[in-house]
Amino acid sequence: MKKIALVVGHTFDTPGYFSNILEESEYFYWSEFCDDYTENGNIFKHDIGIDSYTERQRLMATYTHDYDLVMELHFNAAESTQANGVEAYHYFSNKKTRTIANLYCKLVSESMGIKFRGAKPLYNKHQNGFGFVSQTKGNAILLEPFFASNYNDCDKFNRAAYEEVLKQVIIYFNESN
Numbered sequence: 001m002k003k004i005a006l007v008v009g010h011t012f013d014t015p016g017y018f019s020n021i022l023e024e025s026e027y028f029y030w031s032e033f034c035d036d037y038t039e040n041g042n043i044f045k046h047d048i049g050i051d052s053y054t055e056r057q058r059l060m061a062t063y064t065h066d067y068d069l070v071m072e073l074h075f076n077a078a079e080s081t082q083a084n085g086v087e088a089y090h091y092f093s094n095k096k097t098r099t100i101a102n103l104y105c106k107l108v109s110e111s112m113g114i115k116f117r118g119a120k121p122l123y124n125k126h127q128n129g130f131g132f133v134s135q136t137k138g139n140a141i142l143l144e145p146f147f148a149s150n151y152n153d154c155d156k157f158n159r160a161a162y163e164e165v166l167k168q169v170i171i172y173f174n175e176s177n
Contacts (some may be wrong), residue, residue, distance in 0.1 A: 002068035004042070006166075007132075008034055009142075011046045017077040019148035026148075030073040033159060037166075042067075045080040057131035064128060065137045069100070069173050071166070072132050076144040079085045084150045085115035089142040091133040092121035096176070101141050103172055107165040108145050111166050139173075 008030045012017035016026030024032075027045075034043045044063055046056045064070045076087060086108040087100035101119035109116035122130045122142075127141040146153035146160060 002124045003138075004068060004170050005064045005067040005131070005174070006034060006043050007064070007070060008043070008045045009072050011050075011056065013049070016074065017148060019075070019077065019123040019154070021151055021154045022148055024073055029030060029057050029075065029148075033073070033162075036159075037163065054131055057135050060132065061135040061137060067138045069170075070136050070138055071169075072129075072142045073141070074142060074144050075148040076147055077147060077149040079149075081149055081151070084147050084153045085109075086146060087117040087120055088143045089120050089122050089129045089133060089144070091140065092123040093141035094133075094139060097133070097139045099176075100139070100169060100173060103144065104141070104169050105166065107168055111161045112146075112158055114146055114153055114156050120129070130177045 006099045008027060010025070010027040012027060015028060018025045022029060031045065037043065044060065046060055050056050050059065069086045088104045089099045090097035096119070098119050105116050105118050108114055122133050124130060132142055133140045148154060
């Protein structure tokens with residue numbers, strides 16, 4: 001069986017987007033999810049006290065260098081409350097992560113009725129998430145299952161269904177070459 005890791009996006013000190021709808025930031029939302037997560041995969045959190053995004057990404061790449069698939073948990077947000085949907089970001093030239101990212105988006109969309117936005121390639125250091133997908137030795141994907149700035153997305157998102165999505169992605173990855 002291949003080694004899988006989940007990474008909680010952001011840090012305690014810089015917890016990411018705060019959703020007024022969820023009344024929680026990304027870091028704390030996903031930390032709570034991971035505390036209850038029952039499927040396979042090791043959980044990692046970025047070290048606090050490291051101010052540099054680049055240094056945190058480099059350190060996380062070191063922690064996860066033995067893993068075959070590393071998925072970082074986030075949720076999306078936009079100024080417009082109309083923005084909605086599921087996305088997953090991958091390193092632009094990695095065909096395997098593009099396939100997995102699209103499968104992930106399809107599963108989230110079908111199981112929760114969240115709009116399919118699909119896999120998005122990251123190709124330069126000025127894009128959010130590029131450091132994570134480019135520096136991780138194994139296959140890395142940044143997951144954005146819903147927009148936390150959109151009431152409908154927040155209402156549709158279901159943690160139990162999400163656990164099943166992650167389980168299906170892991171099964172697919174383990175069975176692929």
